[in-house]
Amino acid sequence: MKVLKFGGTSVGTREALELAAEIIGRELPQGGLVVVSALSGTTDLILKAIHASAKGDLEAAGAARIALEARHWAAARALGVDEAVRPHWEPLFQSLAGLLQGMGLLWEASPRSRDAALALGETLSARLLETLLERRGLPAHFRDVREVLRTDARHGRARPDLERIREAAGPWREGLAKGALWVTQGFLGTAPDGSTTTLGRGGSDTTATLLGEALGAEEVQIWTDVDGVLSADPSLVPEARPIPVMSLREAAALSAFGAKVLHADALAPVSRAGFGLVVANTHRPEGSRTEIRAEAPARRPGEITSVAYKEGVSCLRVPPAQDSELLFQASTRLLEAGASLYGLLATPDGGLLVAKGETADSEAVLRDLAASGLSVQRGWAAVALVGEGLREAPGRALSLLGPLVDEPVAAILAGDTGVSLAFLVPDHRLSLLIPRLHSHCIEAAPRSGP
Incomplete structure (x- = not known):
């Protein structure tokens, strides 16, 4: 069983979404789990609306919300799935409007209400990808990650409760073992009181590996916009080259020191469970990729990766x-x-x-x-x-x-x-x-x- 995670830039345009659908069809012919981030730019728009509402500026908050809706409807129309996704999306847009209205009346955005609003971004993209896969003839179904991913109550930077995640994952393990193809959200969790939490920026990688651990996955694939993990930041070093194979220790060090391809918290489940982790480029699926292994690959003495x-x-x-x-x-x-x-x-x-x-x-x-x-x-x-x-x-x-x-x-x-x-x-x-x-x-x- 595999878990595939697609980041915001991998679901940010019509072309990217269609590529993601092709990759899913190829990589998960027997079913599996797909984890998606919000469409690129969505989280920033929701944050803009939240900040405006917290200042009582409902006009600015409404403008940000309308821009968010327009962006999503444009993406759905480009894919030809706007009417099919409408029943799933309209309640989400209404929920966001209600949350912003409440924040504006109180002149306050509590961490709990902030997380509830941010959660809508990932849910919108998961519903869109589900609908696109169905249109392509794949038996995809949406499952809410909050059924499984249990956390503490630290809204905005929640920490996973591993024991409760393992217990809650039982029905998902059974369904996926029978060949189900499910699409779910990254970044989100459920607090002990049932409220929505978020794992912080970059949390979708962590969601994918936590679910990989809980579900007994053989491999987790992180699909992004670069050809795997590179030898340097390409914005400073155009000659940076992909690293075909690297150790978990190397990946952890790179994450700690600023490499943006992998979130540092995403590597702990890999270390505990020992499944394979692959980083690949949605826009060049046949290009270079990086495989991260628990055991160290052969390196020359003194070699720098x-x-x-x-x-x-x-x-x-x-x-x-x-x-x-x-x-x-x-x-x-x-x-x-x-x-x-x-x-x-x-x-x-x-x-x-x-x-x-x-x-x-x-x-x-x-x-x-x-x-x-x-x-x-x-x-x-x-x-x-x-x-x-x-x-x-x-x-x-x-x-x-x-x-x-x-x-x-x-x-x-x-x-x-x-x-x-x-x-x-x-x-x-x-x-x-x-x-x-x-x-x-x-x-x-x-x-x-x-």
């Missing part, structure tokens, strides 16, 4: 005279608020905490820490060299840092899995430094086989 970076990182410092306990307290606050931490160092020369505010709450904590007198330096980026070859020859990594000889490096950080070496540089140096590192560490090096 990819160069990744995370911009917008902050350095929190305390001088030797101050208590380093301040940094430990700050790290706890930031983690609870949803930040990513990249290093915590306490030395006789002082302490350093490296963090990235991933959420509005964590950004607020950073501002509060700065106001309290803690040194918070912004404008840094964490750059990482990633590769299983570093485990084979850890010392060789230092010889790869030649391009950094004239760079104002703030710190060097080594990952505990041994597959990454990271360092901090100013954000504004990325456009020059990433291509230089890619050329020095990857292009100039001999290549290993898959």
